[in-house]
Amino acid sequence: MNMLTVLLVILGGGLALLIFNHDSGQIFGLGNDDFGRLVQLSALVVLLSAGVLAGRRGKAGEVLRNIAVWLLIALALVAGYLYRTDLHQFAARITAGLIPGSPVVMTTSEGGEEVVIYRGRSGHFQAQVTVDGQTVPMLVDTGASAVVLAYDDAARLGLDPQNLSYSVRVQTANGEARAAPVRLETLAVGPIRRTNVRALVTEDGRLSESLLGMSFLSTLGSLQIQTDQLRLRD
Incomplete structure (x- = not known):
């Protein structure tokens, strides 16, 4: 299993748990917000580890660019969860305007x-x-x-x-x-x-x-x- 697969499993699995267990307020004994931060930190660790390993095989500029892209993806996914209520309300206003x-x-x-x-x-x-x-x-x-x-x-x-x-x-x-x-x-x-x-x-x-x-x-x-x-x- 390569680093990209590990990253996707962490992000996908973490977000799925947050979505399906949102009403319970806790996941594995942690509050939803704390669990979200743990998923974010784990993804960043895997991302940086992948960059370090890739640096041994590629150019430094290309490695940094790849790290930056995946970092933005990880931050976007985490931000989407943290601001899910605002996004839901925005979508609701659009729906109410159309119908x-x-x-x-x-x-x-x-x-x-x-x-x-x-x-x-x-x-x-x-x-x-x-x-x-x-x-x-x-x-x-x-x-x-x-x-x-x-x-x-x-x-x-x-x-x-x-x-x-x-x-x-x-x-x-x-x-x-x-x-x-x-x-x-x-x-x-x-x-x-x-x-x-x-x-x-x-x-x-x-x-x-x-x-x-x-x-x-x-x-x-x-x-x-x-x-x-x-x-x-x-």
């Missing part, structure tokens, strides 16, 4: 999960919600007592809105309207999933966008708005 309302799963400082939704260009929080297996864009509305489906969304979900009983009076942005009570088998925002969710379907033309209301939001562990982020925890 407005797409829920992004983040790891909290306590090791748990939370779903982050970024504020849209309209200034509101719109979420891509999975309802009975289909994606429905919904406006997050803490003022709505229930999940409220627009007529067209209800038709797309197969709820047959033409034959529903519109017996509930609701207040919408377009004034007072009537709505029909229904039950949704499943409703999910990212990994947060609920079953048998109470919802309403509005009359045709009374609501332009479905609302993610309190019949779902009230079941969450927490809901926080931080500047342009809406953070949901199960």
Whole structure:
């Protein structure tokens, strides 16, 4: 086994352990940060050893250049791990910009999960919600007592809105309207999933966008708005 193979095994194995055991906080009795530094130091030792051995067979300039290249590779890999949270957040912002309302799963400082939704260009929080297996864009509305489906969304979900009983009076942005009570088998925002969710379907033309209301939001562990982020925890 040559020095290059040893270096790759150390870096690859070390990074794999850090990724898969990140939530546990420890690897072989060492904290993740300490283990990361050990991987970095071991890689540097192998790299320098390879340079010394190669110096016996090649020109000094070429040896130094090879050492510098591998040193940069090792530092880049270690920096990628140390700044993984910042990179994850950057990727999340790119995803949210390309697909407005797409829920992004983040790891909290306590090791748990939370779903982050970024504020849209309209200034509101719109979420891509999975309802009975289909994606429905919904406006997050803490003022709505229930999940409220627009007529067209209800038709797309197969709820047959033409034959529903519109017996509930609701207040919408377009004034007072009537709505029909229904039950949704499943409703999910990212990994947060609920079953048998109470919802309403509005009359045709009374609501332009479905609302993610309190019949779902009230079941969450927490809901926080931080500047342009809406953070949901199960």
